[in-house]
């Protein structure tokens with residue numbers, strides 16, 4: 407093996423030369439520690455995280471530069487899926503010195519917190535929006551998650567679980583339902599219909615993992631994300647799952663975001679059931695609602711609100727049955743919400759700018775005095 411060869415665990419984690427270059431560019435302090443190495447974050451706590459690198463698992467705390475970076479930008483917090491520069495110190499401790507620039511990032515608006523949002527997963531190739539076919543799929547929830555997925559920069563995918571539950575009465579009804587849901591809320595995405603007890607429907611996801619992809623599972627509590635992860639990573643108890651039964655409402659069994667390396671390579675990120683999925687800005691809405699977006703380009707007025715305007719192609723599509731009124735209502739709701747969120751972020755940004763400006767003018771006013779004294 408040549409000295410430059412990448413260890414196989416890094417390759418299985420999704421390493422490519424781009425990450426080595428990013429590490430070199432990160433300009434991490436060397437001091438008396440070893441040259442920084444690459445690792446991937448599997449789990450985070452406050453001020454510390456679990457990593458997988460050439461070997462692993464490793465536990466690492468935050469280095470001083472990282473603490474400073476996080477103070478400047480809350481989104482710089484090491485998050486599950488991040489590639490980081492890690493140093494090994496003579497006393498055997500490891501520190502995370504820098505989070506390498508993310509290629510994709512799944513972010514949701516912070517619930518009642520700052521407008522910055524919360525990183526759910528980083529460097530994900532595919533965001534699998536998971537929803538149960540039974541007892542009743544929540545289409546509005548899927549649409550919301552689809553927007554989040556599109557916004558991440560990763561490839562969205564829809565995974566409908568519990569397909570086995572429909573089989574006893576009418577198998578084709580279940581598949582028809584799945585197809586209809588896919589068409590309605592995930593146009594342009596691949597759709598998997600899985601059944602955990604039978605292990606069906608996993609081929610597409612398995613193929614992605616074999617290519618070394620990182621797949622993040624997002625969805626409400628109880629839809630079967632951890633069950634799906636267990637089937638795919640090849641370790642039955644990798645994640646604990648609910649014991650309530652498939653038809654019960656969720657109880658938030660998973661409480662941390664965790665990255666797992668699949669047996670044949672590729673990574674899966676499990677996330678806790680999302681109670682509320684706030685959108686950060688309007689990004690992703692046009693893609694998640696490509697059908698409505700496309701129709702609106704045919705409205706007579708470019709700023710058509712699809713209300714009472716003449717020549718509205720969207721309302722026309724609803725009248726002919728091409729578009730469901732539910733879909734338009736969903737899109738409208740999410741758009742308003744995203745605009746409101748963006749407005750809130752603007753207000754915060756202006757307040758922050760004002761604060762910085764005040765500080766600067768204060769410093770400016772004080773300087774002549776100091777100069778006079780010194």
Ligand SMILES: Nc1nc2c(ncn2[C@@H]2O[C@H](COP(=O)(O)OP(=O)(O)OP(=O)(O)O)[C@@H](O)[C@H]2O)c(=O)[nH]1
Pocket residue numbers: 567568569570571600601602603625626627628629630631632633634646647648649650651652653656657658659660661677678679680
């Ligand atoms: N019949 C059937 N049951 C399933 C399937 N997938 C999951 N379940 C059951 O649904 C329940 C919830 O599964 P979990 O995997 O814990 O759900 P989760 O999405 O991880 O939930 P949180 O961790 O709370 O977000 C468990 O009782 C599973 O056994 C499936 O495909 N078919």
Ligand SMILES: [Mg+2]
Pocket residue numbers: 631632633645646647659660676677678679
């Ligand atoms: Mg879970």
Ligand SMILES: [Zn+2]
Pocket residue numbers: 702705706710711712713715717718719720721
């Ligand atoms: Zn219109």
